[in-house]
Amino acid sequence: MNADFNIDSILARYNFDSSxxxxxxxxxxxxxxxxxxxxxxxxxxxxxxxxxKMWGVISFYALFKxxxxxxxxxxxxxxxxxxxxxxxxxLDYIESKLNLKAGEHSPDGKYSLETVACIGSCALxxxxxxxxKVYGRNTVKTIDKLLSGLEEGxxxx
Amino acid sequence: xNKSNHFHYITEEAILHSKEKHxxxxxxxxxxxxGIAAGAEEVLKEVxxxxxELKIDDVIIEKTGCIGCCSYEPxxxxxxxxxxxxxxxxxxxxxxxxxxxxxxxxxLKKEKVFCMFDEQENIIQYQESWKxxxxxxxxxLPTFKSLxxxxxxxxxxxxxxxIIDPENINDYLARGGYQALYKTxxxxxxxxxxxxxxxxxxxxxxxxxFPTGVKWEFAYNAELSKTTEDSIEKTEKYVVCNADEGDxxxxxxxxxxxxxxxxxxxxxxxxxxxxxxxxxxxxxRAEYPLAIKRLEIALKQAYENHFLGDNIFGTDFHFSIxxxxxxxAFVCGEETxxxxxxxxxxxEPRPRPPYPAVSGLWEKPTIINxxxxxxxxxxxxxxxxxxxxxxxxxxxxxxxxxxxxGDVKNSGLVEVPMGTTLREIIFDIGGGVKGDKQFxxxxxxxxxxxxxxxxxxxxxxxxxxxxxxxSIMGSGGMIVCSESTCMVDLARYFMTFIASESCxxxxxxxxxxxxxxxxxxxxxxxxxxxxxxxxxxQLSFVIKDTALCGLGQTAPNPILSTLKYFREEYIEHIExxxxxxxxxxxxxxxxxxxxxxxxxxxxxxVCPVDAVFGSKETGFFIENRLCISCNACFERCPKxxxxxxx
Ligand SMILES: Cc1cc2nc3c(=O)[nH]c(=O)nc-3n(C[C@H](O)[C@H](O)[C@H](O)COP(=O)(O)O)c2cc1C
Ligand code: SF4
Ligand code: SF4
Ligand code: FES
Ligand code: FES
Numbered sequence: 001m002n003a004d005f006n007i008d009s010i011l012a013r014y015n016f017d018s019s020x021x022x023x024x025x026x027x028x029x030x031x032x033x034x035x036x037x038x039x040x041x042x043x044x045x046x047x048x049x050x051x052x053k054m055w056g057v058i059s060f061y062a063l064f065k066x067x068x069x070x071x072x073x074x075x076x077x078x079x080x081x082x083x084x085x086x087x088x089x090x091l092d093y094i095e096s097k098l099n100l101k102a103g104e105h106s107p108d109g110k111y112s113l114e115t116v117a118c119i120g121s122c123a124l125x126x127x128x129x130x131x132x133k134v135y136g137r138n139t140v141k142t143i144d145k146l147l148s149g150l151e152e153g154x155x156x157x
Numbered sequence: 158x159n160k161s162n163h164f165h166y167i168t169e170e171a172i173l174h175s176k177e178k179h180x181x182x183x184x185x186x187x188x189x190x191x192g193i194a195a196g197a198e199e200v201l202k203e204v205x206x207x208x209x210e211l212k213i214d215d216v217i218i219e220k221t222g223c224i225g226c227c228s229y230e231p232x233x234x235x236x237x238x239x240x241x242x243x244x245x246x247x248x249x250x251x252x253x254x255x256x257x258x259x260x261x262x263x264x265l266k267k268e269k270v271f272c273m274f275d276e277q278e279n280i281i282q283y284q285e286s287w288k289x290x291x292x293x294x295x296x297x298l299p300t301f302k303s304l305x306x307x308x309x310x311x312x313x314x315x316x317x318x319x320i321i322d323p324e325n326i327n328d329y330l331a332r333g334g335y336q337a338l339y340k341t342x343x344x345x346x347x348x349x350x351x352x353x354x355x356x357x358x359x360x361x362x363x364x365x366x367f368p369t370g371v372k373w374e375f376a377y378n379a380e381l382s383k384t385t386e387d388s389i390e391k392t393e394k395y396v397v398c399n400a401d402e403g404d405x406x407x408x409x410x411x412x413x414x415x416x417x418x419x420x421x422x423x424x425x426x427x428x429x430x431x432x433x434x435x436x437x438x439x440x441x442r443a444e445y446p447l448a449i450k451r452l453e454i455a456l457k458q459a460y461e462n463h464f465l466g467d468n469i470f471g472t473d474f475h476f477s478i479x480x481x482x483x484x485x486a487f488v489c490g491e492e493t494x495x496x497x498x499x500x501x502x503x504x505e506p507r508p509r510p511p512y513p514a515v516s517g518l519w520e521k522p523t524i525i526n527x528x529x530x531x532x533x534x535x536x537x538x539x540x541x542x543x544x545x546x547x548x549x550x551x552x553x554x555x556x557x558x559x560x561x562x563g564d565v566k567n568s569g570l571v572e573v574p575m576g577t578t579l580r581e582i583i584f585d586i587g588g589g590v591k592g593d594k595q596f597x598x599x600x601x602x603x604x605x606x607x608x609x610x611x612x613x614x615x616x617x618x619x620x621x622x623x624x625x626x627x628s629i630m631g632s633g634g635m636i637v638c639s640e641s642t643c644m645v646d647l648a649r650y651f652m653t654f655i656a657s658e659s660c661x662x663x664x665x666x667x668x669x670x671x672x673x674x675x676x677x678x679x680x681x682x683x684x685x686x687x688x689x690x691x692x693x694x695q696l697s698f699v700i701k702d703t704a705l706c707g708l709g710q711t712a713p714n715p716i717l718s719t720l721k722y723f724r725e726e727y728i729e730h731i732e733x734x735x736x737x738x739x740x741x742x743x744x745x746x747x748x749x750x751x752x753x754x755x756x757x758x759x760x761x762x763v764c765p766v767d768a769v770f771g772s773k774e775t776g777f778f779i780e781n782r783l784c785i786s787c788n789a790c791f792e793r794c795p796k797x798x799x800x801x802x803x
Contacts, residue, residue, distance in 0.1 A: 021501035026443060026482050049501075060503040060660070061484035063443055079405030080603065080634065081562035083650050084642045086788065093787035096765030117487065117654060118405035119444050120412075121191040122560060123227030123568040132446075134194035140763065140789040 007042050018047045021057060025064060034065040070105045070112035072150050074098075075129040079118030082126040090126055090138055091115065097147065110154070164339055164470060167462060171330035180238050182216045182261075184208075187232035187319065189223030189415050190447050191408070195230035196250070203250040204233070207257050222416020223408075224319025225570030226306060229271055235260045241289045243298065246271035265294055272301045306567045306586055311548070313556050314362075314532050315572045318416030323451050326458040329419040335464055337535030338423050341430055342470045345538075350431040351377055354534065357542035358554035363399055363490075363527030364605065364632050365707075366553065366620040369534075372524055375514035376432040379522035394434035395523040397499065398425050398531055400441040400448070401483050401490035404603030405654065407560045407634030410528040412570055414441070414448040417532070418455035422478065424531030426465065427538065429476050432524055437476065438499055442483040452480060487604070487658035488708050492517075492525045494660065505662045506706035527632060529558055549575035553619035557633065563600075564591045564639035571635075575619040579609065582618070583637055594639035598722070602631030604651045604658075605711030607718025608644060627718040629711070643738035644723040645730050649677040651715040659708065666709030669700040673716060680727060681741040683734040690727060694720060739801040742786035746802055747779045753798035760790035760799060 010027045014020035024047070028039055035058065044051045058064045076091045095101055098111055105112045121127050124136025128146065135146060184204055188197050201218070208216055224232065229246035233256070236242035245256055246269060256266045275289055301307060321328035329335070341350055355370025376394060398421060402410040414421055425437050441449055456478060459465045467475045481499050488494045489504040496517050498504040517523025533555065537545045546554045553575040559582065562568045566588030573582060579599060583589065590596045598608040607628030609616070616622050623630045638647065652674040661667045676693050679685040697713030704710045720727065729735045736744035749760070756776050761769040768784040771777035779790070779799075791799045 019499070019501040020481075022484055022498060023482060023501075026484055056503055057501070060505075061486050063485035080600065080636050080650070081406040081568075083406075084563045084636060084638055084647070088650075089786065089788040092785050093765055093789050096785060096787065116444060116485075117403075117658075118407070119190070120402070120408035120448075121194045122406050122408055122562040124191045124194045124230070125562060127194060134190065136191065136194040140787075140792045144763070 007039055007046070011043070011046055016047050018049050021047070021049060021054065022061070025054075025058065029064060033069045034067055036068075037066075067105065071110050073112045073114065073129075073131055075114045075116050075119075076102070077117075077119055077121075077125070077127040077129070078115045079122060079125075081122035082118070085125040087126040090128070090140070090143060093140060094143060094147075111150075163463075164335070168330050168336075171327035174327045175331035178217065179236070182213075182238055183219055183234075183236040183242075184216055184257075185219045185221050185234040185236065185242065185322075187222075187224060187230055187234075188220035189319075189412055190445070191223060191227050192230045192232065193447070195227075197231045199250045200231045200233055200248050200253060203253040204257070207254045210254075211258060211261070213257070213261055219322045220324070221321065222318045222323050223412040223570060224416075225315065225412070225572075226271070226304075226567065227569040228567050232271065234274075237261070239289065240292055241295060242274040243295070244271040244273065244301070245269045263294065265298075270298055272304050273298045275300045305588065306569070309577060309581055309585055310572050311556055311574050312572045313536055313548075314413070314529050314558050315570060316417075316536070317420065318412055318570070321417065323416050323418055324454050326419060326455070326462065329417070333539065334419055335423055337538040338426055338464065339470055341427050341538060342472045342474055347377060347431045347433060350427065350538070353538060353542050354431070357537045357545040358549075359530065359533060359537060359545065360553055360620065361527055362529035362533070362558070362632060363525075364602070364629065366630065369526065369530055372514055372526075373428065373431050375512065376434075376522040376524045379515050393436070393519075393521045394432055395518045395521060396425055396429045396432065396434045396437040397495065397518070397523060397525045398437070398439040398528060399490065399492070399495060399525050400439055400445075400528050401495065402442060402445075402528075402632065403487040403490040404605075404632055404634045406562055406600075406636050407603060407632060409558045409560050409570060409633045411445050411448050412560075413528050413532055414445070415451050418448075418451045419459065420532045420535060421452070421528055422455055422459050422465070424526075424534040425478060426469075426476050427534050428524060428526060428531060430474055432522065434524075435475050435477070437478040438481050438518075439478060440481045440483060440489075440495055440499060443485065449480065449482065456480070486660070487654070488660045488706070491706050491708060493706070495525065496523065503660075505660045506708070508705060529633070550617065550619045552621040553630075557618055557630070559601075559633045559635040561587050561635050561637070563636035564594060564642070565589070565637040566591050573618075576617045578615050578617050580614045582635070583614070587637065590637065590639045592639075594641060596637070597640050597642060598638045598644065600628075600636040600638060600647070600715075601634065602629035602711075602714070603634045604654055605629055605707065605714055606631050606634075607714045608638070608647065608722060609718070610722040627714065627721060629714070641738050641740070643681075643736050643740035644719045644726045645677065645681055646736070646738070646740045648716045648719045649674065649681050652677055652712070655708070655712045659712075663703075663705035663709060665700045665703040666705065666712065669696060669704075670709070670712055672696060673700070673713070677716070680730050681736070681744070683730060683741075683744050685731050687728070687731055689731070690720065690724075735803045737803065739803070742784075744803070746781045747784060747786075747791060748800050748802050749777055749779060750798045750800055751776060753796045755796055755798075757795060759793050759795060763789045763793045765789065 100113045102115045126138050128135045231248050233248045234242050234244045259266050351373050359369045360366040486504045489498045491506050494504040494506040513523045549555045556572050559571045561571050600608050620630045656670040656674045659666045739745040756773050768780050
């Protein structure tokens with residue numbers, strides 16, 4: 001067992017209580033950025049929930065990820081307020097520019113593109129989240145700026 | 158010191174604290190999720206920088222929640238000692254210096270002023286309200302309450318949001334916080350609490366509008382029926398705050414928790430006392446990290462002050478609260494699904510009865526209430542059931558909280574007495590449609606709701622009247638649609654959402670919504686014939702009648718309401734292959750108007766799929782067969798030379 005994947009502190013937070021499974025998974029995902037198989041196996045043993053049952057839970061909830069995150073995770077809100085403000089067109093535009101469909105990772109691991117059904121900043125629709133930071137009132141112009149900003153950042157590294 | 162004296166003591170301290178604050182200079186920044194999205198973080202940094210530069214050091218910098226005027230974010234307020242708080246709107250970092258410099262120098266940057274708060278008002282008649290002396294230079298500034306956006310509002314649930322610092326319990330205490338809990342625990346019996354809530358007429362704000370007092374009574378009585386043979390001990394019970402807020406396009410609950418987290422804790426604790434529960438959960442969606450953080454801070458403070466834990470206020474009442482995060486599933490807002498999710502299972506609903514009030518978490522009596530319902534409870538207990546039931550309509554007492562968004566000028570949070578008309582909300586408070594566009598419809602109730610056309614705009618809002626129109630009150634999402642929203646596309650949008658959120662347990666919802674979506678896609682891509690409308694209608698009724706839970710049962714509402722009020726748009730899509738709103742790809746074209754075009758080539762550059770052909774010498778044209786209707790060229794053309802034509 002890889003020491004990096006030590007999950008005990010998280011499990012202890014919830015007293016190894018299997019009813020806190022979703023919290024445990026979500027804290028684990030916060031820690032690793034995704035849910036590595038080793039971690040899942042470890043949790044399964046320690047809180048005595050079979051992996052198959054855990055899989056049932058993981059596949060049910062949209063937020064759980066089984067792949068490591070890309071360097072830049074771009075989430076385009078597709079909630080109602082964003083939809084009526086052009087969120088679908090924005091997504092189409094980004095998909096074409098990055099040559100990436102929502103739900104995919106770029107092969108170089110640089111970008112992942114996702115959608116979400118509302119982050120609660122609807123008054124600033126349409127919204128886009130990049131690595132946790134929310135950007136509001138997006139247009140093609142702001143999107144171009146955001147994307148070239150990421151490219152710039154890349155070059156300066 | 159005994160426990161009750163202790164409470165008086167900390168309240169007095171808190172009030173002193175808040176009075177002292179007004180003797181100091183303060184800068185207050187709107188720091189809700191949308192404030193931050195609008196740039197509040199950058200403004201805050203600049204404020205710190207500028208204060209340092211200008212060598213002003215006697216200033217308290219505070220963050221507050223969402224005051225509900227989100228179109229004007231970032232908001233930066235300055236309050237000089239003993240003077241009214243002046244709010245500046247749409248503040249850019251580069252404007253911060255001039256605003257501060259002027260304001261502290263006894264002047265005002267008038268064109269950036271949003272309003273001033275000329276009085277400290279408190280809905281809970283606890284702390285005396287006071288008025289400020291208004292300096293000469295402030296005269297003529299609009300007051301917060303006189304803003305067109307606020308004039309018709311009545312803020313009960315939103316009483317503290319955007320006013321207090323949510324991370325400072327003293328601010329809450331100074332405005333009557335935890336007084337209701339104190340009164341409840343020290344002077345009222347659980348039955349009296351339930352009776353008060355019952356006679357106030359409060360109905361749940363989570364969507365269904367179930368009378369809150371009645372729900373609590375079920376759970377209260379559940380105990381009596383369970384004292385049989387071996388269970389000599391009291392039955393365990395649970396209370397849950399539903400902060401899942403799954404309706405995409407709504408953010409009332411988020412703003413409440415971000416801006417006034419203690420009121421949620423207080424409401425939930427009172428509910429627990431009323432039904433006899435010692436354990437509570439707040440189920441909150443993980444998409445709201447800031448709300449979760451503020452809630453964690455508030456919980457910690459509540460424990461530290463012994464408002465939670467053992468022997469609260471010296472009584473024998475114990476209560477603890479745990480946060481449970483959702484993980485991105487809309488159906489988990491449904492109460493039986495939510496129960497499964499809290500227990501760590503797949504969030505699938507189950508048939509009711511038994512209702513959770515009888516058999517919920519771990520099969521124990523459990524009540525589930527929406528955030529807004531719980532936040533309203535303390536005010537009712539302090540100001541009285543009579544006071545509350547004097548507000549609103551026959552059908553629904555009290556106020557309605559909406560998140561007003563979409564194509565509306567003033568988007569934000571709105572709280573109005575029930576019975577206010579849609580017109581007043583959208584046009585008087587919301588300022589009407591953004592830009593010079595025409596109003597088309599208003600969508601309420603999210604994926605379970607419907608679209609209401611202009612002809613019905615004078616309908617007063619309450620549970621019954623919106624239901625009569627084929628929509629629902631829902632939990633408060635209100636999305637204004639202009640002529641540039643296609644109603645068929647909107648129905649398709651909601652069906653896409655539902656089809657992907659259906660938990661899959663029952664066939665009508667799992668299969669039916671996918672079939673309905675296919676039909677809608679056929680219509681929006683111009684591949685349908687007229688008889689599809691009858692099929693769509695029929696299918697909708699079948700899903701409505703046979704689905705297992707509220708998600709499926711209400712899922713056809715967006716289709717049925719648009720078919721009812723906007724049938725002509727469906728027919729246009731089918732017969733003329735025309736989308737009048739110019740939204741549905743393929744049912745309109747992008748065309749360059751050569752009279753306006755200056756051959757700059759921007760459109761060709763920006764098009765992500767190379768659908769723009771030509772050159773700066775010959776001019777450009779758009780090959781619509783390649784176009785994906787992303788609108789990029791249309792938005793970026795400096796001369797507005799690109800037109801959308803049917
Ligand atoms: C599909 C579906 C989603 C729901 N989502 C929410 C929600 O996000 N928040 C909420 O408070 N109630 C939601 N409800 C309603 C709850 O089931 C429940 O009625 C409510 O939380 C009860 O609280 P109240 O009595 O205070 O309204 C939803 C219901 C359904 C059918
Ligand atoms: S709408 Fe988008 S895809 Fe179509 S021509 Fe313009 S830029 Fe290209
Ligand atoms: S962007 Fe507008 S002005 Fe420039 S070439 Fe295209 S259509 Fe002409
Ligand atoms: S709909 Fe996009 S943030 Fe709410
Ligand atoms: S987030 Fe500040 S007013 Fe809405």
